[in-house]
Amino acid sequence: MTHLSTTLDYMADFQIRVNNKVVDVDCDKNTPLLWVLRNHLNLTGTRFGCGTGLCGACTVLIDGTPIHSCDTPIWAIGNKSVQTVEYEENSTLQRIKSCMASEQAGQCGFCLSGIMMRATAHIDSLATLDRSSIADALDGHLCRCGAHNRIIEAIRQAGS
Amino acid sequence: MVLPDSMVAAPLVSDWLDFSQPGMVGIKTGKVEFGQGILTALTQIVAEELGVGFEKCFLVTASTGISPNESFTAGSLSVQDSGSALRVASATARAHAGTNSYWDIEKGVGWAIPANPDAILKNPSDYSLVGLSRNRIDLDAKLKGITHFIQDLRPDDLLYARILRPPNRGSTLVDLSLEKITLSTEIEKVVVDGSFVAVVAKDEYSAQSLVTKLAQVAIWNQTPAGMNNASLMNFLDSALAESKVLQEFGENKTELPHQASYSRPYLSHASIGTVTAVAQWIGEMIHIWTQSQGIYPLRADIARALSIDPQRIFITHVEGAGCYGHNGADDAAFDAVLIAKHFPGRPVLVTWSREDELGWAPYGPAMKVHLAAQVDDSGEITHWSHRVRGNGHSSRPSTLASPSMLAYSHIENGSAILPAGDPPQPRGGGTGRNAIPLYDFKNSLIVEERLSEMPIRTSALRALGAHLNVFAIESFLDELASRTNQDPLEFRLRHLSDPRGRDVLTKVAELSSWGKELPEGTGQGIGFARYKNKGAWCAVVAQVDVEEDVKVSHLWIAVDVGLVINPDGVRNQIEGGALQSLSWTLKEQVQFNDGAVTSNNWEDYPILRFSEVPLVQTEIISRPTTPALGAGEASIGPTAAAIANAVNRAINVRVRNMPLTVTNIMASVE
Numbered sequence: 001m002t003h004l005s006t007t008l009d010y011m012a013d014f015q016i017r018v019n020n021k022v023v024d025v026d027c028d029k030n031t032p033l034l035w036v037l038r039n040h041l042n043l044t045g046t047r048f049g050c051g052t053g054l055c056g057a058c059t060v061l062i063d064g065t066p067i068h069s070c071d072t073p074i075w076a077i078g079n080k081s082v083q084t085v086e087y088e089e090n091s092t093l094q095r096i097k098s099c100m101a102s103e104q105a106g107q108c109g110f111c112l113s114g115i116m117m118r119a120t121a122h123i124d125s126l127a128t129l130d131r132s133s134i135a136d137a138l139d140g141h142l143c144r145c146g147a148h149n150r151i152i153e154a155i156r157q158a159g160s
Numbered sequence: 161m162v163l164p165d166s167m168v169a170a171p172l173v174s175d176w177l178d179f180s181q182p183g184m185v186g187i188k189t190g191k192v193e194f195g196q197g198i199l200t201a202l203t204q205i206v207a208e209e210l211g212v213g214f215e216k217c218f219l220v221t222a223s224t225g226i227s228p229n230e231s232f233t234a235g236s237l238s239v240q241d242s243g244s245a246l247r248v249a250s251a252t253a254r255a256h257a258g259t260n261s262y263w264d265i266e267k268g269v270g271w272a273i274p275a276n277p278d279a280i281l282k283n284p285s286d287y288s289l290v291g292l293s294r295n296r297i298d299l300d301a302k303l304k305g306i307t308h309f310i311q312d313l314r315p316d317d318l319l320y321a322r323i324l325r326p327p328n329r330g331s332t333l334v335d336l337s338l339e340k341i342t343l344s345t346e347i348e349k350v351v352v353d354g355s356f357v358a359v360v361a362k363d364e365y366s367a368q369s370l371v372t373k374l375a376q377v378a379i380w381n382q383t384p385a386g387m388n389n390a391s392l393m394n395f396l397d398s399a400l401a402e403s404k405v406l407q408e409f410g411e412n413k414t415e416l417p418h419q420a421s422y423s424r425p426y427l428s429h430a431s432i433g434t435v436t437a438v439a440q441w442i443g444e445m446i447h448i449w450t451q452s453q454g455i456y457p458l459r460a461d462i463a464r465a466l467s468i469d470p471q472r473i474f475i476t477h478v479e480g481a482g483c484y485g486h487n488g489a490d491d492a493a494f495d496a497v498l499i500a501k502h503f504p505g506r507p508v509l510v511t512w513s514r515e516d517e518l519g520w521a522p523y524g525p526a527m528k529v530h531l532a533a534q535v536d537d538s539g540e541i542t543h544w545s546h547r548v549r550g551n552g553h554s555s556r557p558s559t560l561a562s563p564s565m566l567a568y569s570h571i572e573n574g575s576a577i578l579p580a581g582d583p584p585q586p587r588g589g590g591t592g593r594n595a596i597p598l599y600d601f602k603n604s605l606i607v608e609e610r611l612s613e614m615p616i617r618t619s620a621l622r623a624l625g626a627h628l629n630v631f632a633i634e635s636f637l638d639e640l641a642s643r644t645n646q647d648p649l650e651f652r653l654r655h656l657s658d659p660r661g662r663d664v665l666t667k668v669a670e671l672s673s674w675g676k677e678l679p680e681g682t683g684q685g686i687g688f689a690r691y692k693n694k695g696a697w698c699a700v701v702a703q704v705d706v707e708e709d710v711k712v713s714h715l716w717i718a719v720d721v722g723l724v725i726n727p728d729g730v731r732n733q734i735e736g737g738a739l740q741s742l743s744w745t746l747k748e749q750v751q752f753n754d755g756a757v758t759s760n761n762w763e764d765y766p767i768l769r770f771s772e773v774p775l776v777q778t779e780i781i782s783r784p785t786t787p788a789l790g791a792g793e794a795s796i797g798p799t800a801a802a803i804a805n806a807v808n809r810a811i812n813v814r815v816r817n818m819p820l821t822v823t824n825i826m827a828s829v830e
Binding site (some may be wrong): 011027028030031032035038039040042043044045046047048049050051052054055057084085086097100101104106107108109110111112113116132134135136138139141142143144145146147148149150151155 | 194195196197257295296298299300302305306307308309311314320345346363364365366368401430431432433434479480481482483484511513514575728732733735736737738739740761762763767768769770771773775776817
């Protein structure tokens with residue numbers, strides 16, 4: 001399938017599984033998953049925050065494991081299953097969303113997609129869900145509005 | 161009664177309310193949402209005063225020519241400005257309608273009737289919506305991840321752009337060396353205008369990749385001079401300044417026995433999302449989608465920069481990531497306009513990189529405060545002197561003598577951005593915001609010195625000068641209390657006759673069990689202010705543990721915002737403000753090297769992390785019969801001071817220069 005484009009960039013057709021659907025993407029093989037989601041697949045719930053894996057805003061699940069989609073190239077996805085904040089069939093994620101709403105956990109909300117994906121994995125890992133374990137799990141995620149305590153409480157509730 | 165300020169230029173009910181959809185009420189506000197929950201609070205106000213269901217109301221998207229011109233959404237004034245206007249418009253509509261339906265009147269004579277400032281307002285004791293917590297109307301879309309933010313706009317034929325910024329302030333483009341790079345097929349164009357360079361592509365990765373490559377090959381004429389970390393204090397002390405006496409009464413002594421100086425560095429907005437805008441040239445018209453805090457002033461400044469009639473520009477507001485003042489939003493809008501001009505008819509979306517955002521957006525100014533006082537034998541402060549220096553806190557669009565969007569300082573026919581000014585004193589001022597203490601001192605001299613040279617662009621950051629001014633006043637009070645062996649809380653109360661100020665102080669002392677025994681290395685500190693001396697009253701107690709560094713374990717906050725529209729919204733804003741202030745106060749400082757900002761990534765500009773967040777308890781003192789006051793900025797200054805005072809009580813070291821890092825604490829050990 002791989003072919004050389006008219007330039008030196010390697011364009012390729014990829015098939016990846018996103019939110020339980022197989023989709024075709026034609027792009028440079030080094031394109032980060034983030035931009036595949038946002039530009040090619042119109043799944044804009046996954047956020048661009050820094051592009052270097054330092055803020056957590058772009059976090060998605062790959063086979064259940066949270067990764068930074070901003071520095072994960074599409075060629076590395078292979079047959080693995082990608083889940084984003086838009087996915088409605090993940091019951092843990094849905095529970096988190098409902099607890100975030102009841103706790104009013106957010107202000108601008110830009111950091112929440114990544115945080116909720118991380119929290120889904122954290123809850124599913126059956127870790128102890130006290131304040132400090134949740135805070136530690138989220139330590140790679142930045143929130144500038146100061147909604148941290150509400151977010152922690154919502155995740156605690158979602159997991160209990 | 162006089163009309164609320166916002167209604168002077170928009171005096172009709174139809175300027176504010178839209179009854180054109182049967183059974184529904186469109187709310188036309190000139191204020192915009194950026195995470196503070198304002199649209200929810202305004203909806204509560206309208207639904208309450210009109211007597212219609214909350215769910216029957218919707219917000220009309222803020223757009224030029226449609227929404228009332230309410231200038232900027234800033235200064236914790238949205239509830240005061242837009243809330244008052246919408247309340248009067250709604251009360252007028254209710255009185256005018258009588259037993260008729262709003263929508264029948266719309267179909268008949270219409271609602272272009274003057275708002276009546278004397279319309280009878282609903283009695284607060286009859287409120288059924290205002291004063292109760294209400295879920296935010298914007299949160300659902302944010303949780304679902306459906307299109308909401310400006311970054312998510314995907315109009316047909318969209319192109320994506322990224323900007324290549326100069327290596328430092330003052331450098332100019334010599335040669336892009338484009339011939340050294342093979343362009344991918346995804347690249348549409350490289351736009352160059354003077355030293356403004358933008359890459360336009362079919363997707364964002366292609367655009368960003370080319371910017372990264374260009375940064376390696378482009379040749380710039382670099383000016384070696386410019387701000388360095390080490391030169392900051394000297395700059396603050398020696399730069400030319402415009403001096404203004406803000407308050408002077410009683411005896412003015414030149415030499416007062418107690419003296420101390422306090423400072424803060426430049427601070428970044430550091431939003432989690434980077435600023436974004438979309439522009440499209442359609443014939444003679446330009447349509448801009450922007451997250452700007454002021455769509456009308458932005459329109460005027462872009463028109464001025466392009467030398468065109470403002471009527472040719474149509475601006476629609478779209479929410480961006482959290483906004484805490486004048487960030488790069490307006491800059492990005494102008495970037496988009498400049499780029500989209502090369503693609504007639506096609507929309508172009510510009511997103512700044514993280515490096516652009518932390519390296520080029522306007523900063524909250526570095527500041528310095530010098531305080532002096534005299535205390536009499538009974539331990540009462542008799543003389544007080546406050547001198548604050550720093551760059552202005554506003555270079556917002558249309559507030560300076562020439563355009564103030566970043567790209568205007570880079571394009572061929574542009575010019576450097578002029579030094580920032582300050583909002584007028586009636587709006588709370590900037591450099592001198594909260595420089596006048598609320599305490600009762602017999603002799604007082606308060607002076608602000610706004611610098612008239614600006615090596616680094618500064619503008620409004622949440623609370624403006626109040627962050628350092630309150631930090632300084634409240635730190636100095638603790639120092640004076642300590643030197644005269646008085647309890648910091650008692651010392652404040654003895655100098656404060658303002659009853660609502662006394663109430664929040666007393667309340668926060670109760671919440672925090674002020675005065676209780678604490679282990680060694682642990683301390684509680686207190687901070688207080690009335691924001692702008694006419695906004696919300698707020699008192700904070702911080703508890704810290706100091707070992708290798710400062711850990712804030714608890715914050716207790718008591719706040720009085722007058723009439724509370726949405727208690728949960730107020731708590732969210734007060735707590736958010738406190739945590740942001742904690743982050744600034746403990747961790748943040750913009751770093752320089754020869755005029756280049758080197759703290760342009762999250763490693764070099766660290767902000768508060770989840771593991772560092774204290775428990776926060778907030779209590780609202782409700783005053784339903786007094787005017788509603790904004791909550792967004794009230795906790796900033798008191799929190800900063802409370803932390804420094806707590807550190808002093810924990811380890812007996814007075815840290816006067818923010819941030820309270822290990823380096824600055826060590827430098828403060830006497």
